Amino acid sequence: MDMDHRPRTRLLSLVTIGTLFLGTSACGGGGGSGSAGRQSGDLVVAVATEPSTLDPQLVNDRSSRIVTDNLFETLLVRDETSQIQPKLADKYERVDDTTWRFTLHPGVTFHDGSPFDADAVVFSIERIIDPDFDTQRTSYTEGIEGARKVDPRTVDILTDGKNPVLPAEMTSIPMVSPASAGQQSFGHEVIVGTGPYKFGTWQRGREISLVRNDAYWGEKASIAAFTVRVVPDAQTALSALQAGEVDLVFDLFPEQAKLAPQVKEIRASDFSYVAFNTHRKELSDPRVRQAMNLAVDKESLAETIYQGHATPNQAQHLAKGMLGFNASLSPFPYDPEQAKRLLAEAGYPNGFDIELHVPIGRYSKGEETADFVAAALGAVGVRAKVVKHDWNDYRELGRVKGTESGAFDLKYGWNSNEWFDAARIKSHITCKGASSKFCDPKVDELVKAGADTLDQAERQRDYADMWARLHENPYSIYLLQQNYIFGASQRLEWNPRPDDSYFVSTMRLTS
Amino acid sequence: MTTTQVPAPTPVPSPAATGRTRRSWLRSPLGRLVLRRLRDAVIVQFLVVAVIFVIGYYVGDPVSAFASPEATEEQLAQLRRSLGLDQPFWVQFGRYLEDLARLDVGTSVWQQRPAMEAVWEVIGNTVLLAILGAVAATVFGVVGGVLAGTRPGSAVDKVINLISVLSLSVASFWIGLLLIIVFAVRLNMVPTSGWYEWRGLILPVATLGFIHGGRICQVTRSVVLDEMSKAYVLVARSRGLPYRRLVAGHVLRNVAATVLTTAGWEFARMFGGSIYPIEVVFAWPGLGPLMTTAAHRHDFPIVEAAVLITGALVILVNLAVDVASHLLDRRLRPE
Numbered sequence: 001m002d003m004d005h006r007p008r009t010r011l012l013s014l015v016t017i018g019t020l021f022l023g024t025s026a027c028g029g030g031g032g033s034g035s036a037g038r039q040s041g042d043l044v045v046a047v048a049t050e051p052s053t054l055d056p057q058l059v060n061d062r063s064s065r066i067v068t069d070n071l072f073e074t075l076l077v078r079d080e081t082s083q084i085q086p087k088l089a090d091k092y093e094r095v096d097d098t099t100w101r102f103t104l105h106p107g108v109t110f111h112d113g114s115p116f117d118a119d120a121v122v123f124s125i126e127r128i129i130d131p132d133f134d135t136q137r138t139s140y141t142e143g144i145e146g147a148r149k150v151d152p153r154t155v156d157i158l159t160d161g162k163n164p165v166l167p168a169e170m171t172s173i174p175m176v177s178p179a180s181a182g183q184q185s186f187g188h189e190v191i192v193g194t195g196p197y198k199f200g201t202w203q204r205g206r207e208i209s210l211v212r213n214d215a216y217w218g219e220k221a222s223i224a225a226f227t228v229r230v231v232p233d234a235q236t237a238l239s240a241l242q243a244g245e246v247d248l249v250f251d252l253f254p255e256q257a258k259l260a261p262q263v264k265e266i267r268a269s270d271f272s273y274v275a276f277n278t279h280r281k282e283l284s285d286p287r288v289r290q291a292m293n294l295a296v297d298k299e300s301l302a303e304t305i306y307q308g309h310a311t312p313n314q315a316q317h318l319a320k321g322m323l324g325f326n327a328s329l330s331p332f333p334y335d336p337e338q339a340k341r342l343l344a345e346a347g348y349p350n351g352f353d354i355e356l357h358v359p360i361g362r363y364s365k366g367e368e369t370a371d372f373v374a375a376a377l378g379a380v381g382v383r384a385k386v387v388k389h390d391w392n393d394y395r396e397l398g399r400v401k402g403t404e405s406g407a408f409d410l411k412y413g414w415n416s417n418e419w420f421d422a423a424r425i426k427s428h429i430t431c432k433g434a435s436s437k438f439c440d441p442k443v444d445e446l447v448k449a450g451a452d453t454l455d456q457a458e459r460q461r462d463y464a465d466m467w468a469r470l471h472e473n474p475y476s477i478y479l480l481q482q483n484y485i486f487g488a489s490q491r492l493e494w495n496p497r498p499d500d501s502y503f504v505s506t507m508r509l510t511s
Numbered sequence: 512m513t514t515t516q517v518p519a520p521t522p523v524p525s526p527a528a529t530g531r532t533r534r535s536w537l538r539s540p541l542g543r544l545v546l547r548r549l550r551d552a553v554i555v556q557f558l559v560v561a562v563i564f565v566i567g568y569y570v571g572d573p574v575s576a577f578a579s580p581e582a583t584e585e586q587l588a589q590l591r592r593s594l595g596l597d598q599p600f601w602v603q604f605g606r607y608l609e610d611l612a613r614l615d616v617g618t619s620v621w622q623q624r625p626a627m628e629a630v631w632e633v634i635g636n637t638v639l640l641a642i643l644g645a646v647a648a649t650v651f652g653v654v655g656g657v658l659a660g661t662r663p664g665s666a667v668d669k670v671i672n673l674i675s676v677l678s679l680s681v682a683s684f685w686i687g688l689l690l691i692i693v694f695a696v697r698l699n700m701v702p703t704s705g706w707y708e709w710r711g712l713i714l715p716v717a718t719l720g721f722i723h724g725g726r727i728c729q730v731t732r733s734v735v736l737d738e739m740s741k742a743y744v745l746v747a748r749s750r751g752l753p754y755r756r757l758v759a760g761h762v763l764r765n766v767a768a769t770v771l772t773t774a775g776w777e778f779a780r781m782f783g784g785s786i787y788p789i790e791v792v793f794a795w796p797g798l799g800p801l802m803t804t805a806a807h808r809h810d811f812p813i814v815e816a817a818v819l820i821t822g823a824l825v826i827l828v829n830l831a832v833d834v835a836s837h838l839l840d841r842r843l844r845p846e
Contacts (some may be wrong), residue, residue, distance in 0.1 A: 049804055052621045122679040188623065204622075205633055205796035206705065231704055231794040232803065234573045235688050392809075 021025040043492070043509060044292065045245040046237045050230045051207060055187025056174035057128045060136045062250055066502045067208055067228055071111075072174035072193030075102055075121070076167055078499045082420050086165050088116065088175055090398040092167065093456065100157045100166050101150070108217045110177035111199070112192045118149040120471035123178040125157060139418055140172040166452050167417040171499070173319040174395045196221045196505040199213040205230060210504075221505035226337035241487045247509070248494075249487040253364065260487030265309065266496040268484045269417040271311075272363070273375055274356065275428065277409045277437040279402035282352045291342035293332035293381040296373055300334075302480055305368050310480040316467040317415045317425050320479055323456065324368055324422025324463025329471055331478065351381025356388060356410040359394035363414050364482070370412045373477065384410060402437030411437075414482065418499070423451060429466075429475050438475040528621060541837055548833050552826045559822040563815055564607050568600065616819065621805060626812035629801065630820055636706065637797035638824070640715055641786055645778040647720025649726055653770060655724070658730020663736055671728065678725025683785060687718045687792040704794035716795040718797035719786065723777040730773040734766040768839045775832030782824045 051064035056072045075089040086092075089102040108116040125147035128135050135141065145161040148156045159166055180192040191199040196216045200209035209227040212220065229246060231237040238248045238256050247262070257263045276283045276292075283289060283453040298312035312331040318324055343351060356377075358370035367388060374384040389397065417424045430447055431439035443466055450462035486496055493508040535544050591597045595606065610616070619626040659671040691714060695703040701713045738744065739762065749759050789800030798817050805813035 049807070050800075052808065053623065142622075203796075204629070205800060206707075229705060229794070230796075230800065232791045232800050233684075233688075233704075233794070236691060236704045236794060237790055239688075239691045239696050240705075243699060243703050244705055 041224060041509065042503060043223050043248070043507065045226065045228045045248045046231040046240055046246045047228055047236070047250060048230075048232055048234065051208075051279050051410075051440065052436070053187035054191045054202070054208070055176075055181075055200070056117055056193070057124070057133070057137065057176060057181075058133055058187065061174075062500065062502075063228075065500070066250075066504075067210065068174065068193075069195075069502045070197040070210060070226075070504045071195045071199055072176065072192055073195050074171055074174055075104075076170040078171050078420075078497070078501070080495065080497060082498055084171060089170075092170075095156065097162050097454065098145070098159045099160070102155050102157065102170075104153045104155065105217070106153060108194050109215070110180070110192050111176050111213065112180050114177050114179040116175065116177075116194050116236050117152045118155045119152075120175060122147040122149050122153045123181070124173065124175045127176065127181065128173055137172060139239050139259050139424070140169040142169070144169065162452060162454050164451070164456070164459055165423055168421055172418070175414050196268050197226070198330055200225070219505070222508050223504055226504055238487060241489060244489060247489040247492045248273040250484075251364065252485040252487045254305075254309045254485065255489070257307070257309065261490045262488040264486040264488050264492075264494060264496050265483050266498050267311065267319060268482050268500065269319070269322070269418070269420060269498055270482040271415045272369065272479040273317070273413060273415060273484060274370075274479065275403040275408075275411045275413065275435075275437065276474070277407050277411075278439065278475070279407070279437060280354075280409050282348060282354070283409065285346045286473045287342045287346040288322060288348065289477075290332070290472075291339040291346070291380065292377060292382060293474055294335045294339040295382070295476055296332075296333040296376045296479070298331055298479060301369065301372055305365050305372055306480070306483075309483045309485050311483075313478055313481040315471050315478040317417060317472075318422055318467070322417065322420040322422070323460055324450070324467070326464040326467040329467060336376075348381070351383060351385045353385070356384040356389050356408050356412060357394065357397070357408040358388055358412040359391045360388050362394070366414075368413060369479070373412070373479075385435075398435065407437060420432050421497070422466065423447075423459075426451070429470065436475075439477075440469065440473055442469055443473075443475075541834070545830075545834060545838055548830045552830055555826055556823060559610070559819065561604075563818060566605070567811065567815070609812070611819075616816045617672060619805070619810050619813045621808045621810040621813065626810075628796065628814040629813055630816040633797050634820060636795065637782075637786060637790065637799070639671055640712070640719065640795060640797060641778065641781045641792065643712060643716045644719025644786065645724065645774060646779060647716050648723035648777055649770075649774045651720050651724030652727025652774065653731050654730040656770075657735055657758065657763070659734040660735030661739060668732075668820075671732070675725040675728040676733075677713070678721050678728070681722075682720065683722045684788050684792045686721060687789055688756050690714050690718055691792075704792075706796055711793075711795075715789055715795055718789055718793075719781065721779065722785065727770065727773050727777060731766065731770050734769050735762060738765055740761045764839075768836045771839060772832060772836055775828060775835070779825045779828040779832075782821045782828065 012114045034154070045066055047063035047066060049061075049063050051059060051061070051067065053059055054064060054067055054071070056068035058063070068357045073088050074268075075087060076084050076092070077087040079085050088108060090105050090107055092100055095101050103120070104116070104118065104121065110116055110120070112424065114120075125144065127133060128137065129144050131144070143159050143161065143166070145158040145160045148158065157166065157170075163169075175194060176186075180186055180190050183190050186192075195211040195219070196213055196218065198213045200211050207227045207229045211225045212223070213305065214220065216442045222293060229240075231240060231249075234251075234253065234256070236409075237246070238259060240246045241249050241260055251319055252263070253261060265372065274292075277288055278284055278289070278329075293315075300309045302312060304307065313319065314326070315329045315331055318326075320327065344462070354377075356370055356374050357488045358366055360367065363369075367386075370386045370388075374386045377384045396413055397406065398408055398413075415425065415428065426447055427433040427435050429438055429440075430436055430444050431441070446462050446466040446469065450459045450466070453459060453462075484496055484500070488494065491510045493510060494506065495505075523692055584798065588597070595603065598606075614627050616626050618624065622629050655671045655675065659668040662668050691703050694700050696712060702708065702709045703714075705711055744757065744762065747761065748754070786797070787799030787802060789795070790797040791803055794800070798821070802814060802817045804810075805817070
């Protein structure tokens with residue numbers, strides 16, 4: 001292609017070497033129309049890492065989700081407003097405290113031709129909950145005991161005890177074909193679901209391609225085919241977007257956003273925090289923890305480090321529309337004077353020394369945020385030293401119990417609430433929670449009350465009360481609700497979703 | 512390099528004159544050199560293998576990573592026995608060599624297939640990029656070095672010197688990103704990254720050529736300068752030998768071995784590490800992205816396979832350079 005291009009290329013190279021250093025200051029985002037921008041009618045998505053497998057029951061990272069979300073489907077699904085709606089199941093009802101009955105959509109077939117029926121659901125559920133299977137989607141299999149066929153179109157899903165989040169879990173357990181998923185090559189060469197796209201090819205290290213499933217049972221997709229390219233370097237991915245080679249790039253840095261032809265953004269269910277070890281003497285006093293919440297200017301953190309791509313959360317790891325959200329709470333105001341008074345009242349007029357732990361390269365702007373928080377705490381007398389760990393050390397050391405030596409006194413992290421339900425936070429705030437360094441019997445009581453009923457209104461009240469209690473007696477410094485930032489080409493029409501799903505069938509390409 | 516006589520054209524012994532057989536070829540100086548280098552290569556490769564094994568043996572406990580956190584001491588011991596990890600060091604090492612002889616370094620945890628297979632699949636892309644990069648670096652280095660070395664102190668010399676210093680001092684990924692922004696995004700002449708058409712080669716090859724050409728350029732300049740001051744050059748010029756023929760026919764031939772050694776060293780250095788970040792920047796489907804991801808995912812078999820193979824590549828390149836230098840310069844010939 002472009003035979004006429006070569007002489008010009010040579011001449012231009014000479015000219016541009018001279019202007020190399022001037023070039024970078026000119027305006028950005030002009031790509032897309034030139035001959036090297038090889039856009040066709042197909043969608044191209046860039047991901048930073050290659051998926052390890054495309055077995056959707058095994059993995060759950062974003063670079064595999066962009067593929068598997070389109071090949072596989074679930075019994076239920078969240079709509080754009082995150083409400084749970086039917087998908088492969090037409091309806092569901094609760095039979096008793098531990099049994100949920102799903103009625104399946106008729107006439108659905110897998111890409112391999114086998115029918116999607118009760119046997120397939122039972123197979124899929126049994127497969128993913130098998131502890132030897134070792135799924136990454138454990139947060140969606142909690143409390144599920146098994147599945148039972150009632151008739152070809154009806155399945156009972158059984159839970160161990162009351163499981164109020166079962167419908168939420170069913171939005172993320174992909175249904176696989178029993179005829180195919182038993183094969184050794186499933187997830188690598190054989191990838192068979194019921195979704196609006198079918199697996200095409202997987203060229204290792206390069207790209208994965210999918211084509212529209214013209215026999216799809218629901219509304220057909222508008223985009224005929226799409227490829228997912230592996231582009232490990234974030235700057236290169238942005239360049240590929242600017243040059244019009246790709247249409248969608250995940251996880252832009254805040255400072256990259258203004259360079260993208262189009263920015264797509266959504267408030268994610270990710271909430272950043274600095275958790276306290278309340279077993280440490282200074283931090284056992286709620287006044288000290290309130291003071292530390294007052295000391296941090298969340299607004300300016302969101303405006304400077306995140307350049308507006310995040311918002312202070314309402315002093316809870318939930319947002320409007322999620323179960324257990326307490327609308328009457330608001331972020332702790334930025335009030336360093338009040339913080340100093342509270343510290344003095346608690347007996348620390350001269351502050352104290354403490355360490356703040358943060359993982360390297362895990363959370364967007366995590367290290368910068370830790371530095372920001374440390375400086376803010378320093379201004380009211382709490383001298384926080386930032387300690388950085390690689391992710392594995394951070395995870396391991398983070399598990400050390402609050403009462404043991406070596407425990408993190410302050411730990412920066414993000415809480416991802418994939419259930420959109422306050423029940424998800426349990427392990428961080430209960431006395432016996434796996435990641436908890438906090439203990440308040442009143443909170444434990446409310447958590448238990450919320451887990452012990454299937455009445456959603458009752459649960460909403462319990463969890464709202466829980467957040468109110470966690471406001472008086474904070475378990476963490478409540479920081480921000482983070483945004484997902486995507487770079488998109490001019491021609492892409494798509495609204496990102498808070499549940500981190502990627503349905504290409506809802507995307508459109510103009511021109 | 513203080514010889515002052517004009518070297519006579521070097522006579523190559525004709526095969527017919529020596530009446531060589533395969534055996535006598537091995538006894539020839541070149542044959543002996545190759546044999547000796549092969550022996551060294553085997554020793555070095557063995558050391559690479561041994562170092563990898565020792566690191567794997569002492570760093571981290573595979574059993575505790577493998578077993579569930581609730582496993583009891585007996586279960587751990589049982590697992591250790593079944594994996595052969597309770598055997599003495601030398602027994603384990605022997606078994607490791609045995610597997611290695613079958614090119615088996617284990618199964619990739621990440622890709623769920625033999626690690627060697629995953630590495631084998633992409634190695635060709637890396638070698639291709641490295642060869643083209645080495646060619647580009649050599650062309651840049653030799654042309655620049657000869658231009659500068661034959662015109663010491665001139666403006667050309669100064670500019671070339673500046674470029675070669677830049678080439679040695681700036682970060683390679685930065686040059687790569689800069690080239691992407693200028694030639695792919697702004698001028699839209701080549702693709703930014705990936706390998707979907709031949710033009711995808713242009714930027715990574717240019718980047719490799721630039722960052723590896725600097726040293727070749729400086730070495731070439733210095734040996735050319737040295738050579739130009741020799742008496743035979745003066746004699747040849749005074750006899751009216753055209754300048755171009757002098758440089759191309761005599762000077763270049765005499766500096767060829769030195770330049771080639773430098774170029775070979777740069778080529779080996781690519782496999783030793785410099786090519787991988789460039790592959791990552793350009794999303795090139797080679798060893799770089801594979802190793803980076805494998806390391807992130809703690810996939811030791813792939814990292815191990817990659818290290819073994821790159822070790823072998825470096826050794827092979829060095830061997831090839833030795834042989835080529837020998838053929839080019841008889842002074843290097845072992846007595």
